[in-house]
Each structure stands twice: as structure tokens, then as C-alpha cells.
Amino acid sequence: MGQPNQSQTGQSLLFLTDEQLRVGIEAMFFAYRGFTADPDRILAEKGYGRAHHRAIHFIHRSPGTTVNNLLAILGVTKQSLNRVLRTLIEDGLVSNTVGQKDRRERHLHLTEAGETLERTLSDAQRARMRAAFRSAGPEAVAGFRTVLEAMMDEDMRRNYATLKEGTE
């Protein structure tokens, strides 16, 4: 609890000061707002919310994923997800096909319209991310990712690692 003492091991731990941590906390808060701002604007126009964006993103990322899978990644209740999926399916952005092997499962895909919206959203989000990455430079980006990974919950880190595969 409280302040890690100054000049601890000699090797400066000043970056672990309560004040520094507070700055980090506020940085997360303000940055996350920026992070979602652009897609939020686009979604609002179409009558969707952030929940729709998340569903679309991860269906795009893992085509053919099941409802249960998505549930685990998004960390919401199935009722909540179902409401979102229903509207996306009704609006023809997502398709829902019965599983081959296990016919209880529904496999989710984006339709062409869905892919179009996905691209619009992620272009907006990527543009900001790219600008931030570019201005910060590769070393900063590496640090950014290291800290974020360390901040995740254990099980989410696993999800993240899985998703990250094939990337590098």
C-alpha cells in the first residue's frame, strides 16, 4: 500500500511512484476514450453501439466462431450478446450457420455488408492507432504492448496470445 520508497535499489524505481501510477491510470482513461471515439461516431449514425462493434470485430477476426466462443472472448452474458447478434443477423451483417460436426453450434460469419462495415470501423480505428504508433516509434510501441499485456487478466492474456498467433 502507498508509496514505494524513493531510491530503493539505487536503480531508480521512481516510475513506480503513486503519482506515476496515477498518471498511468489517467492515461489509460483518456486514451481509451480516444481509442473508441472514431468507431463510436460511425456506429451511432447506424444505430449501433460498442457492443456491436466488438462482435463484428471478433467475428471478422475468427470467422466461423461459435456463440460460446465469442461469449468467452467478450466476457458478457449470452443474453447480452444475443441481443446484439440478433440485430446484426436481422440487418444482414452476420450469418448464422448450423455446425457440421455438432449441430447444436452456430457458426458466425460476416456477410459482405458486414465485412464492409467492419472495414469502415477498423479503418477509422486503425488510422488513429497508426498515427499514434508512427509518432511514438517502434520502441515505444513495444513498451506499450508489453505494459498492456501485463495489465490483462490471466485468462484474457491467453485469449490475446491465441489471437496474436500467426502475427509474428
Added chain:
Amino acid sequence: MGQPNQSQTGQSLLFLTDEQLRVGIEAMFFAYRGFTADPDRILAEKGYGRAHHRAIHFIHRSPGTTVNNLLAILGVTKQSLNRVLRTLIEDGLVSNTVGQKDRRERHLHLTEAGETLERTLSDAQRARMRAAFRSAGPEAVAGFRTVLEAMMDEDMRRNYATLKEGTE
């Protein structure tokens, strides 16, 4: 739009690949969940939500701030903030004093009970942040902050810079 070409200036821009950006986006998503998880648990027990946390945090940060001030920082409508403030005031966590100079303004302070809750919440959040910072190391933390700052909206970066003052 799309993929920045490989080997552009010779000096590797591979970290600006769409794939790398996607990983960054998902890192933000999962990390933010971790970031809010601990306080969320505490808040849920007490019947509060994230909005209460934000209000408490920034009142603690800037004692005597006005409703309007808080509005600008939090980026919500005053009606939304007001509902939250009302419950906090009713519950005796926040005090509300009429301004000396301008009697339209209300100056907000945390009561002793409010400070106690604030400490509980920020201790939880800081513990995670500290663990992440420590395991990532100072250079990574510097990069983390650089990227987050670059990701903020212009006006929020201004808020952030103001708040950051006196820190370094």
C-alpha cells in the same frame, strides 16, 4: 487505407502493419478490461458503477472542482454526471458547497468516507498497474505513456497535460 508497404524507408516500418495495428487494438481492449476489473468488483458490492469511480477519482484529484469542470474532463452530459453526484452526495461521500465568488457554482470535495472509498478503489487499481509497470520495466512504461498520449483526442491531451503537471 490498408497495408503500409513492407520495407519502406529501409528502416523497418513493420510495426505499422495492419496486423500489428490489430494486435494493438485488441491489446487495448483486453487491457482496459483488466484495468477496470478490480475497481468494478469493489464498486459492484457497494451498488456503484464506473461513473461513480470516475467522479470520485477526479474530485480527489482536483478538490473543490466545479460540476462544469468535471463535465469537461469526464466528457459526459451534466445530467448524467448529476445523477451520479446526487447519489454520492446523498450517501455522504461527496460534499457540495456553494461558490464564494460565483454562487452558481458548486465546489465538490470528498468527505472522509469518500476519501476512504477513493483509496480503496485506487489502491486496487494501482496494485495492478504497479505490477504491470514493474514487470514491464521503465523503458516499456515510457513507451506505454508515449503511445497512449498520442492516442488521445487533442482536447483530452490538454486535460491530461494539465493534470500531469506537478508530477515531474
Added chain:
DNA sequence: CAGAATATGTCAGTGTTGTTGACATTCCAA
């Protein structure tokens, strides 16, 4: 095969947090 377990979907109810609209109070400047 019978029954348990799994995967999905639905209905009803509740709470938080955001929105808009209406309005009271206070201040300031023409």
C-alpha cells in the same frame, strides 16, 4: 435407450449510464 450435459435462444425484470428537454437560480453586461 434414459438421462445428464452442452449449446443456443428467449422472456421478464432490474440497474447503470448515457441521452434530450424543461426549468430554476445566479451572474453580468448593455
Added chain:
DNA sequence: TTGGAATGTCAACAACACTGACATATTCTG
């Protein structure tokens, strides 16, 4: 002093999360 701007409050509504209960179809297990 009066009208407009600023500040804050109240009421009603929408989005989206939650819990709990339950229906249906399918698969697995003893």
C-alpha cells in the same frame, strides 16, 4: 434593470449490461 449566458437540477427515455428462469435441440454417457 432587464435580458442573455452560465450553472446546476429534475424528469423521462434509450442502450446495454446483468440475473434468473426456462425452452429446444443435440450430443454424450452409463
